Amino acid sequence: MTVKKSPSSSVMLSWMPVAAMAVVAFVDITAGPDVGLLPLVSLGPAFAGLVGGWRRTAVIGLVATLLCVGLGLYNGLFDRPRGFTAMASVAGVTGVGIAAAVMRSRREAELASVRSIAEAAQRVLLRPVPLTAGPLHAAVSYTSALAEARIGGDLYEVVASPHGVRVIVGDVQGKGLAAVETAARVLGAFREAAYDEKDLVKLGERLERSVARELEDEKFVTAILAEIGYDHQVVLLNYGHPAPMIVHPDGSADFPDPPSYALPLGLAAHGGPGPEPFPVPFTPGDQLLLYTDGVTEARDEDGGFYPLAERADLLRDSDVHRALDALREDLVRHAAGPHHDDAAMLLLRYQGHGGGQEAAGPA
Known part of the structure; x- marks a missing residue:
């Protein structure tokens, strides 16, 4: 989720010098x-260096120099050092402003390159899920906690396998590139x-072995598998x-808990029972929403958590993508600021039999 400047603020900044x-x-x-404001003409190139390119900063600096000369002649300041001091001030600030504009342009180019790499990584890591898979x-929908990032430690995948449609949604402990690397390994496995x-249990055991080989320092991945x-x-x-x-056609919602809670992936060595597979009725018209804790733990201005159960009616739209968009927009409004996770x-959505190969990316 990227923060963009509004057109009005951009125009205001451009005219500030x-x-x-x-x-x-x-x-x-x-x-x-007698007031001695002439050196303040250098505010023009100073502001230009902060918001514009080096060419624009140079032009503003030239205008500031001509303005300084004109005001100095008007006030008769060039028969004493004061006028020349003001000229030196404008010239010095213009030079610094041009250097700052060049450095900022380079940083922006580097950031654009990093963003393009992040978008390519997203297409590989969190590739579009199929629009239809079986019935x-x-x-x-994916929202990263990092304002300039498109990917993070959450993961998802839908696979139409010979054994049924298999799904995973998970959350890697931690953030940043290490979490992205772990998410890539889990998804690959x-x-x-x-x-x-x-067997779904065997699939889970295979994921556990893969994660345990890679993770260190008691890091883990919470995940839910569905078939x-x-x-x-x-x-x-x-x-x-x-x-x-699980949202039913009448608008009611259930949150099916497992018979017993198992440790997250990567912590099996600490002992404890493994997860038990449990079936839940899922019939045409029903909807299954898998999510990470960044959804339910999003807080409003008063510190209240997002009431997901009370928002089940937002998924009533006949189009599954519009339905999820409505829920995501409501979540963003509730959070009232950038996500912390x-x-x-x-x-x-169980809609019937199908086998389309189209795919949907994150909203």
């Missing part, structure tokens, strides 16, 4: 030479195992992840 010089010139002419229609393993066939039920396997929300949502 001219306005600053105009105000200084007006006050200097009105108040007379399901799917939509996905899932994409391969989803086709190979007939949907044509028997009107979804089988869930929960590794310490928030319970999914990544927030991923994957919506699956």
